[in-house]
Amino acid sequence: xxxxxxxxxxxxxxxxxxxxxxxxxxxxxxxxxxxxxxxxxxxxxxxxxxxxxxxxxxxxxxxxxxxxxxxxxxxxxxxxxxxxxxxxxxxxxxxxxxxxxxxxxxxxxxxxxxxxxxxxxxxxxxxxxxxxxxxxxxxxxxxxxxxxxx
Numbered sequence: 001x002x003x004x005x006x007x008x009x010x011x012x013x014x015x016x017x018x019x020x021x022x023x024x025x026x027x028x029x030x031x032x033x034x035x036x037x038x039x040x041x042x043x044x045x046x047x048x049x050x051x052x053x054x055x056x057x058x059x060x061x062x063x064x065x066x067x068x069x070x071x072x073x074x075x076x077x078x079x080x081x082x083x084x085x086x087x088x089x090x091x092x093x094x095x096x097x098x099x100x101x102x103x104x105x106x107x108x109x110x111x112x113x114x115x116x117x118x119x120x121x122x123x124x125x126x127x128x129x130x131x132x133x134x135x136x137x138x139x140x141x142x143x144x145x146x147x148x149x150x
Contacts, residue, residue, distance in 0.1 A: 003100040005060040005072060005107045008049050012061055013042035015068040019092035029090055049073070058112055062091065062104045069095045072104045074112055 020026065020037035034041050049059035055076070062070035072089035076082065087108065091101050 001064060003062050003064050003069060003095075003103050003107075004066075005062055005104055005111065008046040008059060008061050010043060010046055012068045013039045013046060016042035016045065016061075016071070019068060019070060019090075022093050024093050025090055058108070060104075060108060060111075062089065062100060064095070064100070069100060070104070072108050074108060 017037050017039045020033065020042070021035070023035070026033055026035055026037075049057065052059065057073065057075055059071065059073040061068045062072055070089060070091035072087070074085050074087045077084040077086070087105070089101060089104055091104075
């Protein structure tokens, strides 16, 4: 069974809260996420992603059988970083080690046509590799991305 990426839905709030109410996941994400993470927090996040500038923020739910198991997004840099973007994701702990993160990264790369020299995103070095399923970041050229989107 493979995962799929799709746009967020307000109805995903409960499942989002379920996946993020895990210290093992939260310990590997950016600071600022509340704990416990409530369905109201999930709804606020989903609404903000649905309302975000679609030229700068690309956020997707990662799903299995249409149930949210994580999140993936590409966020354009600003100011002197405007030609770069950050790709990040997390997978809920019950789904770690099943290849869902790699599949989601491939899907978002194909969806957004993120160019790379080898045709795929590079793997992080073993020293920089976070635990399976946790947020990872990758930079790529925004100029090349925009050219590919034309």
